[in-house]
Amino acid sequence: MTVNQRSVAHAIAIVALAGGLPTAVSAQLLSGAVTVADGDSLTVGAQRVRLFGIDAPELDQLCVTAGNSWQCGARAREQLSELVEGQRVDCRITGLDQYGRNLGACSTEFLSLNEAMVDLGWAVAYREYSQDYVDAEERAKARAAGIWASTFTMxxxxxxxxxxxxxxxxxxxxxxxxxxxxxxxxxxxxxxxxxxxxxxxxxxxxxxxxxxxxxxxxxxxxxxxxxxxxxxxxxxxxxxx
Known part of the structure; x- marks a missing residue:
């Protein structure tokens, strides 16, 4: 098992212990194969979805480790792409953001993508809008996972x-x-x-x-x-x- 596979397995276990995945209750549900735009947004069919409550590094954003810059925004997109590869994704839509994108919680059959991206250290909890993923961020920070092994700007x-x-x-x-x-x-x-x-x-x-x-x-x-x-x-x- 690779390091990334172990990290994903860890995230799946955490989500399961936390009470399972989001369910579609009184909210629009988008389902199907997806394409990934960046570390916190994807497209289901023709619908753009912003993962609610999390914030990933921008595609052009750099992080610094031991004095060396690296493309953490691009790496966050790669991580989300790995999580959804070959998977059907269900997104429970709860509203729209200021750019008209759908806001929601997305999951594969076994994994909450919002929580997994934070738990794996490739996104932070977007505290300005939600406290849902603060615990996942604290776990990632404690393990120095993903961007938490570097210096970065929120x-x-x-x-x-x-x-x-x-x-x-x-x-x-x-x-x-x-x-x-x-x-x-x-x-x-x-x-x-x-x-x-x-x-x-x-x-x-x-x-x-x-x-x-x-x-x-x-x-x-x-x-x-x-x-x-x-x-x-x-x-x-x-x-x-």
């Missing part, structure tokens, strides 16, 4: 940082109330990633390297593994005089 923050309508030209950092709420769920930080990112009194986003003046006194808003990662997130290096 997908919601990554989207906001990539959206010119929600970033300021001077800093590239989102300062909307929604952005601040998202930041309450902090990034996971590897002990090897010690560059501190902080907003100063002038509203500028600055990063501090270990050994720099004020490093120890700086309260980190975020941690980074490299200066390139900090700059790509909209920070500039602290000026040492």
């Amino acid at each position: 997908p919601s923050q990554h989207r906001k940082a990539s959206d010119p309508q929600t970033t300021t030209p001077s800093s590239g950092r989102d300062q909307t109330s929604a952005g601040r709420a998202a930041e309450q769920h902090t990034d996971y930080v590897s002990p090897d990633c010690r560059i501190k990112g902080n907003r100063n009194r002038k509203g500028q986003w600055i990063y501090h390297l270990p050994g720099m003046p004020y490093y120890d006194a700086t309260r980190a808003e975020e941690f980074f593994c490299s200066e390139a990662q900090a700059r790509s997130a909209g920070y500039r290096r602290a000026i040492v005089r």
Whole structure:
């Protein structure tokens, strides 16, 4: 049995212990073969479905492990594709999102896809909308599964940082109330990633390297593994005089 097969088997066992799979009660049910768009959305027939209550890294998103960047968004899509390959998928639709996509809980015969993606560490619990998968996230974090073995930006923050309508030209950092709420769920930080990112009194986003003046006194808003990662997130290096 491969490592991935053992992980999937673990997720199946957890879902079974938690009380089984979602059932279609007073909600629209979409069923059939699917195609996967990314780590938290798929298409059933002609219907796009966003997996409710979870948030996977965006396709262009990178995570950092031991100072090396890797495509965790693309890997999350691969994981969901592996889970549904050759399977009939049932999606219990509960509403629509702001883009008109169906929102729902999807499952194969034995597996809740929403919970499995979080439990395997390829998505996080989307706490802003649901608490359903918080326990699964805590299990994944404890095992350092999937993205939890790396340093990463929460997908919601990554989207906001990539959206010119929600970033300021001077800093590239989102300062909307929604952005601040998202930041309450902090990034996971590897002990090897010690560059501190902080907003100063002038509203500028600055990063501090270990050994720099004020490093120890700086309260980190975020941690980074490299200066390139900090700059790509909209920070500039602290000026040492």
